[in-house]
Amino acid sequence: MPTLDYQTAGESHGPVLITTITGLPAGLELDLDLINTELRRRQGGYGRGGRQKIETDQMEFLCGVRRGKTIGSPLVFAIKNKDSRLDDLEKTPPVYRPRPGHADLSGSIKWLTTDCRETLERASARETASRTGAGAIARCLLRHFGIETFGFTRQILDARTDIVVREDNWHEAKNLRDTSDTYCPDEQVTQRQREIIRQAKIDKDTAGGKVETHVFGLPPGIGSCMDWTTKLDARIAYAVMGIQAFKAVELGMGVGVAGKPGSEVHDPIYFDSSMMNDPCLGFTRPTNNAGGVEGGMTNGMPLVVTGTMKPIATLLRGLPSVNLNTKAPDESQYERSDVCALSAAGVVMEHVVAFEVARCFCDKFAGDSMIEAESNWLSYLKLARSLPLEPPEGTIA
Ligand code: EPS
DSSP states (O other), X not given: OOOXXXXXXXXXXXXXXXXXXXXXXXXXXXXXXXXXXXHHHHTOSTTOXXXXXXXXXXXXXXXXXXXXXXXXXXXXXXXXXXXXXXXXTTTSOOOOSOOTTSSHHHHHHHTTOSOTHXXXXXXXXXXXXXXXXXXXXXXXXXXXXXXXXXXXXEEETXXXXXXXXXXXXXXXXXXXXXXXXXXXXOHHHHXXXXXXXXXXXXXXXXOOEEEEEEEEOOOTTOSOSSSGGGOHHHHHHHHHHTSXXXXXXXXXXXXXXXXXXXXXXXXXXXXXXXXXXXXXXXXXXXXXXXXXXXXXXXXXXXXXEEEEEOOOSOOTTOOEEEOTTTOOEEEOOOOSOOSOOHHHHHHHHHHHHHHHHHHHHXXXXXXXXXXXXXXXXXXXXXXXXXXXXXXXXXXXX
């Protein structure tokens, strides 16, 4: 059984995006409604460009699925591009005035060309449709075990919500998010975020910000400290930094830990036997500064991930650049783009995080089938709740 993994292929203006997932246990029921709802949600939000009016992203299974369930073989899905015009020189002309902040300059030098087109086709955030799809499949697996994810926009420029998301209020926050144009669970902040995006559009500028993902229902012990490549937080950081335009990723208090002593950072441990059946297995914490991960493993508290997205590099007003053919100073080339894509970024990060949680989950529990995974999961929880398994040696202080 291979480790759960995925690969994406496809150009932004090619005919199709193809995604291959390996290592899914057999018998996983795929909720196409959930999957396509998330694909559509990724396309939404105030500040998106004209492309989203053209595309209606939908998942099409090509391999690895029978009667709506996985069969243990590699799963391949397609998302078709309606705006497919890669070979049409008139509609997709060469790009030779690189955009500062985009992959244009580095890519054209790397692939020894003065046309940035081929670099930008793959660097484009169109690829995040694939990653959202893969994550939505991972969410089908996690949901089977009562593990839920929730992602939203925390901040756009200086318009930031201070909402505290917890296990007992996230459904309410989700309802608020789903009525917000910017996917922010705060009506007043949504208005300010809208105004910022509107003004950025008038100014021919762009806006960045922060998005957040919470994962609920995780027991302690997912991920491992035994090897750095299996640490859940390391996997998440790797995956989130791989999202187009992301510049930082934080868990829990994140970079805030630098300014505080240990006594104000580390979450005290208590035990409450009435919570033995909760994901924390009775080990409660009054705070969650760790963001649910200690030693690269879940600790029974919700996982909290924050990602920072830079303002989009394609500005209608252009930025100082050079003509790669003449090396003369020029303005960066404009390509149709978004003014602000924080709404989409929140959806993408939620799904990228879900996939990494599912990867570590499968490392611990999945055999070849969901039946086996479920049996392993139940057996682990039973054993963990029964600790200590043997009378401890020596004295208990
Ligand atoms: C992007 C440029 C735009 C965005 C695109 C990301 O593409 P287009 O030139 O086709 O309008 O719309 O994002 C998507 C297509 C998407 O589905 O999110 C870029 O340069 O990164």
